[in-house]
Amino acid sequence: MRFDLPDAPPHAEALRRELRDFLADAGQDWTPEIRARSWMGFDRGFSRAVGARGWIGMTWPAAYGGGEKSGLERIVVLEEMLAAGAPVGAHWIGDRQSGPLILRLGTEEQRTRILPGIARGELAFCIGLSEPEAGSDLANLRTKCERTPNGWKLNGRKIWTTFAHKSDYMIALVRTSPAPEGGSRHAGLSQFLVDLRLSGISIRPIRDLAGEDSFNEVTFDDVMLRPDDLLGEEGAGWAQATSELAFERSGPDRYLSSYPALAAGIDALNAAPSPGAEVTIGRMVARLNTLRGMSLSVGGMLERGEAPAVEAALVKDAGNVFEQALPEQIRNLVDPADSPEGLRRMLASLAQLAPTFSLRGGTREILRGIIARDMGLR
């Protein structure tokens, strides 16, 4: 494992100032609950405003609506959005992984059809991985796509699909041929770009413990896909899907999910000091600064075209530990009964959200398994 710290991109401070002005303005009416939801907040209006500023698809070629900026400049944008608790969910998945995947593996038709819409903040994506019998054991998925004379026929069921009910497209990993007898279970999987308006698709929101509709069951019943809805290469789906993971797992969204509660907690402690609080705050700040360094290191490696899959797993695991502990630590310093209303509501939201931090994008156990294997265990 290796972590090399990159330098900040040129003009990073100017870009940060621009973002802070924009977010101060856009965020005037964000409630504590919205800020606590962070990238689990879905606001198409906000995403369109972000797109209009050129802050989605920043690294993509101009021909596809991109800004041709560096990956490190993009991280500046992500960091500022998350530190402000902005509801970035409507464009987050498209910007983070679906868009880059289409750019890398898509056909010219797919790129020109899809990417500009993502960059404008108009097209929302969801990720079709988990199934009823395939969670951590993803290779066990059963949804299948069969060739027809005119294209493909999709049948099966995806579950826990975040924002499927609000999205335009799903990139689904499905089986296109049976796993070879005695061979790799990862063979025979392919990725498809599924327009969620097609007939035969039913999307049933699943109410979560906080009373929100955030994830879904998506059923495919003889959904007819066109030949060019295949994304990338037939049979290469596993490698394609796992190649996104370093992008998915190492970003600032893996340690900043509960950051707004730290800033709010500091203000609450200034209003009502708690003995010894500075030591706890200092430890949290030290961890935050270190995690940021780790995440930026992986960002720098991705920018250089490296494939830091294990480092990314490690950032996500360590980041999740931090962002789950953060609200609890603040709660231990400021009694909820004595908290200002904003902080109390933020902590109440985070208590209900925090369990998902170490589930989404690979569970803690799976990530530690990846790390252990890299260390020569297993």
Add this chain to the structure above:
Amino acid sequence: MSELRSILVEQVERLVADAGGVAVLRMVEAGEWPATLWAGLEQQGLNLALVPEESGGVGLSWGDAAAIWLVLGRHGAPAPIAETMLAAALLSAAGIEVPEGPLGLAQGAVPFGRHAARLVVPKGACVALHAPGECVPAENIGREPRDAVTAEDRIARGQLPNLFGPRAGLLGLALIRAALIAGALERILALAVDWANTRKQFGRAIGKFQAVQQQLAAMAGEVAAVHVAVHQAARAVDARGLAEASFEIGCAKIVAGEAATMGAATVHQVFAAIGITEDHELHHFTRRLWSWREEGGTERFWAAEIGRAALTRGGASLWPDMTARDAQGVE
């Protein structure tokens, strides 16, 4: 890693390995001076590593120095070369010629003070060079010499430049201890992985059990965190000088201390009974880890300082203050 850095790291690696590995730690703990190792280190000019070239030194960056300290930590830091590097840097910055031999850094108890050729005493923004006087030997739980040495005749005294600030001794020592902790943690993690792959119970290597894998993976996260924190701190010193790098150094020492606690506990759990025997090499590293947490400011010390500053600045400043410390790239 720069070419110079990798050459130096390789040299230090070889010198310490040639000195006998764990045997030299046992020797030091028995009260002997690792004369051969020290001669080798001095012959490579490592004592002058942080002294600028124009003052007759090697002119390494703090990033290079930290890379060397990591290697030393991996081997349990059997000689006071890191402290001598820092002491020499302070002397030279204050315009004092650096004497030969091991330097006793009087920042708290003096590491290997009984063997010090000269005593270097940081005090505020000044640093003084003394002959060592009476020595009352003591040791930390790593059984490393940590002596009380009286400062005898003052040989020289000088003012440190602003870049070093009034706490240069403390800040430098904190960075050294954090880097040594990073190295020692790397070592014990490797030992634990090797043991987990070797030791069999219930008919298979204990490393095949997920309970063991998950603990070691979590520890790997801590080890990586300390490495990154140390790099961030060394880079901040190179960019802004010791005085203006206290935030990053404090962060590194906090993360290092927390990781030392967690890492030592984890490896002892994995090694079980054999790991707590005198015969096994593990304790030479874990006892040092527990000791180094206490030197150069504890987690609590640095956390209180960083936390107080964060509270004073207020919630809205925390994030902008952090990003404003980034090393700026050039176009």
